[in-house]
Structure formats: C-alpha cells, structure tokens
Amino acid sequence: MEMAYRERWEAEIAEMRRVLAAFAMKEECKWGKPTYTVDGKNVVILQGFKEYFALGFFQGALLKDPKKVLVQLGQVQAGRVMKFTSAKEIAAKAATVKAYVREAIAVEKAGLRLEPKKASAFPVPEELTDRLRRDARFRRAFEALTPGRQRSYLYHFAAAKQPATRVARIEKAMPAIFEGRGFLERRPVTRPSRPARKGAPRSR
Numbered sequence: 001m002e003m004a005y006r007e008r009w010e011a012e013i014a015e016m017r018r019v020l021a022a023f024a025m026k027e028e029c030k031w032g033k034p035t036y037t038v039d040g041k042n043v044v045i046l047q048g049f050k051e052y053f054a055l056g057f058f059q060g061a062l063l064k065d066p067k068k069v070l071v072q073l074g075q076v077q078a079g080r081v082m083k084f085t086s087a088k089e090i091a092a093k094a095a096t097v098k099a100y101v102r103e104a105i106a107v108e109k110a111g112l113r114l115e116p117k118k119a120s121a122f123p124v125p126e127e128l129t130d131r132l133r134r135d136a137r138f139r140r141a142f143e144a145l146t147p148g149r150q151r152s153y154l155y156h157f158a159a160a161k162q163p164a165t166r167v168a169r170i171e172k173a174m175p176a177i178f179e180g181r182g183f184l185e186r187r188p189v190t191r192p193s194r195p196a197r198k199g200a201p202r203s204r
Contacts, residue, residue: 003033005048009122013046014054015087020044023101042109044101047081053090054081055097059107060113069098078114125157127166141178149182156183 006013011035017027017107025036025043057063060070060080070080082100084090089172090097132139142150153173160166173183 001049003046005050009048009053011087012084012090013048015090016053016055016084016097019090019097022098023105025105026121038105038108043104043108052085054083056081057100057104059104059112059114062107062112063100063103067102069096070100095175116158116181123158124154125160125166127163127169128154128157128170131170138174138177141180145177149180149184149185152183153177 017034020027022034025035026034028037030042030045035042036044042058044058047054047056054058057070057080059078060071061078063070063080069082071083072080082097108137132142142153145153150176155170156173157166160169176183176185
C-alpha cells in the first residue's frame with residue numbers, strides 16, 4: 001500500500017524527516033508510509049491526506065498536548081495526528097514537533113498504553129436496543145462479536161443524527177454482523193477453484 005498523495009506532499013515529507021533526524025529513531029516503511037520506531041515500537045508515522053499532511057502519533061492520546069494541536073481521526077482511540085499544510089509550517093513548528101515526539105518516545109519506552117474503552121462505555125442507540133430485543137438471533141450474533149467490532153458498530157450507528165438513518169444503518173450492517181465481521185471489514189475473498197485438468201487423450 002503506497003502512501004496516499006505522496007507526490008503532493010514531497011516537500012513536507014522531506015522537511016519532517018529533517019526535523020525527526022534529531023532523534024535516535026529508525027525509519028521503516030510500514031503500511032506504505034514512513035514510520036519511525038524505537039526498539040521496534042512504533043512512535044510516529046507520516047501520512048498524506050487530500051487536504052493536509054499529518055504526523056501521526058500512535059499513542060497520541062497519552063500525550064499532554066499543551067498546544068492543543070493533536071486531532072483524533074474517526075473512532076481511533078489511541079492515535080492522534082498533528083496536521084500541516086506546508087513545509088514552511090512544519091519548519092516554523094519544529095520546536096513543538098520535537099517536544100511532542102520527545103514525549104511520545106518516552107511513552108513508548110515506558111510501555112504506556114491507553115486502556116481500551118469497553119463496548120459498554122459507548123451509547124447504545126434506542127433503535128439498536130429495540131432490534132436486539134425483538135430479534136434473538138441478531139442479539140446473539142451481535143453479542144458474539146469481539147469488543148472492538150461491537151465498538152465500531154455502536155460508533156457508526158450512534159453517529160447518525162436521524163432515527164431513520166440509524167435504523168437504515170442497522171439494517172444494512174446486519175448481514176456482516178451475522179457473519180461476525182466488523183464495520184468496514186470486508187468479506188474474505190474466496191477464489192473459485194479451478195476445474196480439474198483433463199488428462200491427455202489416449203492414443204488408439
């Protein structure tokens with residue numbers, strides 16, 4: 001997987017690499033993106049988006065964030081990103097970047113981890129509660145999901161503002177839930193088996 005919009009952010013990647021060169025981290029390619037590690041543990045990752053370039057912190061939720069520059073993307077619990085729109089901005093904020101990376105390295109070396117939220121900590125939409133109550137088979141399938149998969153669905157359902165939209169999302173997700181898949185988790189691709197090759201025709 002190649003880093004998205006890589007060509008668009010070449011200057012920003014180069015500038016961020018210059019800033020990160022101040023640390024004894026190893027740059028590796030993971031998920032197609034430049035990823036910096038310490039003792040094999042992921043610390044930060046360079047990410048390209050359509051509207052901005054980002055420095056992602058794997059355990060960003062544990063950083064103090066005095067400048068309030070870390071942003072949570074979607075339903076990711078521990079990860080946070082620092083957004084930039086130009087190489088000039090990265091250079092201007094180099095001191096801030098270094099301070100945050102220094103703390104992120106300390107967090108990794110200390111082995112700190114964010115305690116994952118239990119599915120029960122997420123609000124259960126009334127529409128889902130009603131469906132679970134009426135459909136025992138669906139309730140068993142939902143309860144059989146891993147906590148992470150349950151969280152992904154609860155977040156997806158609750159994000160809809162209109163009751164009708166929540167109902168529609170639940171209906172659409174039911175087949176995947178019955179198959180034990182999480183939200184946005186694709187069904188495994190099964191390749192059709194090739195027919196057995198016929199033997200060479202016998203000579204008379």
